[in-house]
Amino acid sequence: PEVELTEEELAAMALPQLTVEEALAKAIKYSPDLREIEDNLDYLKETIDDIEDSAGGSVKIPNYEYKKWVNDGWQQVVSGIFQMEMGEKQAKIGRDIRKLALEVTVKSYFTSIMNHQDSLELVKKNAEIQQRLYEQGYTKYRLGMLSKYNLDQLQVAAQKAKDNVALLETTLEQQYIKLNNLMGESADKRFEYIYDVTFEPYELKLPIDQYISNALNDDMTIEMMELSLESAKFTKNYVGESNTYLDSMKQELDYDTAKRDLKTAKEKKELLIRNAYLQLGQMESMYASAQADLTKAQADYRVAQVNLQAGNVTKTVVEQAEMGVISAQNALNEIVYNYDMLVYTFENPSLLADTGAAAK
Numbered sequence: 001p002e003v004e005l006t007e008e009e010l011a012a013m014a015l016p017q018l019t020v021e022e023a024l025a026k027a028i029k030y031s032p033d034l035r036e037i038e039d040n041l042d043y044l045k046e047t048i049d050d051i052e053d054s055a056g057g058s059v060k061i062p063n064y065e066y067k068k069w070v071n072d073g074w075q076q077v078v079s080g081i082f083q084m085e086m087g088e089k090q091a092k093i094g095r096d097i098r099k100l101a102l103e104v105t106v107k108s109y110f111t112s113i114m115n116h117q118d119s120l121e122l123v124k125k126n127a128e129i130q131q132r133l134y135e136q137g138y139t140k141y142r143l144g145m146l147s148k149y150n151l152d153q154l155q156v157a158a159q160k161a162k163d164n165v166a167l168l169e170t171t172l173e174q175q176y177i178k179l180n181n182l183m184g185e186s187a188d189k190r191f192e193y194i195y196d197v198t199f200e201p202y203e204l205k206l207p208i209d210q211y212i213s214n215a216l217n218d219d220m221t222i223e224m225m226e227l228s229l230e231s232a233k234f235t236k237n238y239v240g241e242s243n244t245y246l247d248s249m250k251q252e253l254d255y256d257t258a259k260r261d262l263k264t265a266k267e268k269k270e271l272l273i274r275n276a277y278l279q280l281g282q283m284e285s286m287y288a289s290a291q292a293d294l295t296k297a298q299a300d301y302r303v304a305q306v307n308l309q310a311g312n313v314t315k316t317v318v319e320q321a322e323m324g325v326i327s328a329q330n331a332l333n334e335i336v337y338n339y340d341m342l343v344y345t346f347e348n349p350s351l352l353a354d355t356g357a358a359a360k
Contacts, residue, residue: 014192017191018191018194019194019195020195023182026184026185027106027182027183027184030183034095041091044091048088052081055077061078062078062238064238069240069243070240070241072241076240079238082231086227086230086231093223093227096220104348104351107341111337113175113179117172117193118326119330120172122323122330123165123168127158129323130157133157134154134155137151197336197340204277211273212270212273212274216266219350225258226262229258232254232255232257233255236248269352272349272353272354273349280339284339287336290328290331294329297324298325300321301321301325303321304317304321
């Protein structure tokens with residue numbers, strides 16, 4: 001006889017729930033990269049204190065808008081302080097970029113897991129149908145109603161469907177392990193993933209040009225390059241007495257290169273933001289199309305059910321129509337998840353990167 005489990009026993013067997021926010025908190029707490037950045041910040045602060053102690057007190061960075069020659073020893077002290085302070089600013093921006101990257105990575109894993117879980121349900125149902133068709137075919141073959149060739153085709157289809165299930169299960173396991181690794185969890189720990197996303201067409205509250213201007217001012221990757229430009233400007237203008245003509249030429253070249261790099265980066269980022277905005281519109285059209293596909297699949301399923309009752313079709317036909325509904329719903333869900341990711345990156349343009357440059 002079957003033993004009924006109590007609510008407490010069922011609850012104990014249930015997987016712990018995990019939201020995106022909880023996963024992100026775990027990832028931030030565990031992140032070796034963030035710990036390394038914090039250690040680097042501590043090192044920079046201590047080094048600045050040591051340099052200032054050696055110089056006999058706090059060192060104020062002088063104006064370096066124009067070229068200035070100073071004693072070599074003092075130039076080295078001030079330059080050391082300046083570079084350490086710039087390094088501190090860069091490390092803090094790098095820390096914020098890393099946290100942002102962690103968030104988009106967590107969301108990406110959740111999106112992938114949800115999509116694969118939906119797909120697994122579909123391929124399992126297809127495997128059941130293909131196995132049943134093969135078994136029915138085998139019966140027909142024994143009765144002489146089906147050729148050996150057609151039976152072999154049914155067997156191949158059934159095996160392929162089983163292989164698809166195994167492949168997708170393996171892929172899903174890999175996604176679980178990768179997310180666990182990001183959070184510092186053991187590889188075999190499993191969760192019930194909670195990721196409720198609804199589709200809402202994005203509404204830009206500013207003219208796109210104004211949005212881009214604001215975005216460039218807040219973009220952390222651009223801010224990093226601005227710091228590099230500032231550093232090149234300091235090196236060019238605040239020089240020691242032994243600085244040679246060739247040194248000055250190189251410093252001018254580095255400064256001009258940093259200016260060009262910053263200008264190019266802003267132009268590329270503007271293009272990336274515009275493209276992301278256009279993609280939002282494209283995905284909204286895709287969502288409308290996927291909704292229409294789902295509506296049609298649901299209508300086909302209802303027709304198949306009616307025909308089954310009338311004796312016009314088999315149960316398998318109805319199940320295949322049901323799979324059509326599941327497939328259409330999965331396609332719609334995937335668009336919703338991807339749209340949510342695109343909105344997130346559009347609102348955080350520091351995450352937008354030229355794929356070619358990123359590859360390099």
